[in-house]
Amino acid sequence: MTADLSDEQLRFLQETFDLAREGRTAALAERLDLGVPVDLTTSGGDTMLILAAYHRHEDTVRLLLERGADHARVNDKGQTALGAAVFRQDEAVVRALLAAGADPELGRQSGVAVAQVFELPHMLAVLRGQ
16 A cells, blocks of 8 residues: 655655766755655665666765665665666776675676676676675
8 A cells, every 4th residue: 555645745756766866965865864765665666776876876875875775675677776786887886885785696687697697797806806
């Protein structure tokens, strides 16, 4: 069951996801300070951390991790923030997620699986700590 939200509330939440997608870290921090849950999730299971990682926003990823975002969340497609960062070949985001304890093997489309399927040897080496 989902709560009935007004158009204004839905717009606010959509804008919050857009802040993560766009890497607008300061504005997102303000929303989190207002009480927006750090693990707010889209209808497809994407967290703000997954969105920020996919769109290559290292500062936003770091903010979300500092605020307690769950790097182990898996979206409806079996993707994690780490897998998204590997796909985008963003070494800085991958390293930030690994430093926070992200599991390279988690999810159907784990970081390791993505690196192997898309033949990304450099990303595989980063995941293995090389």
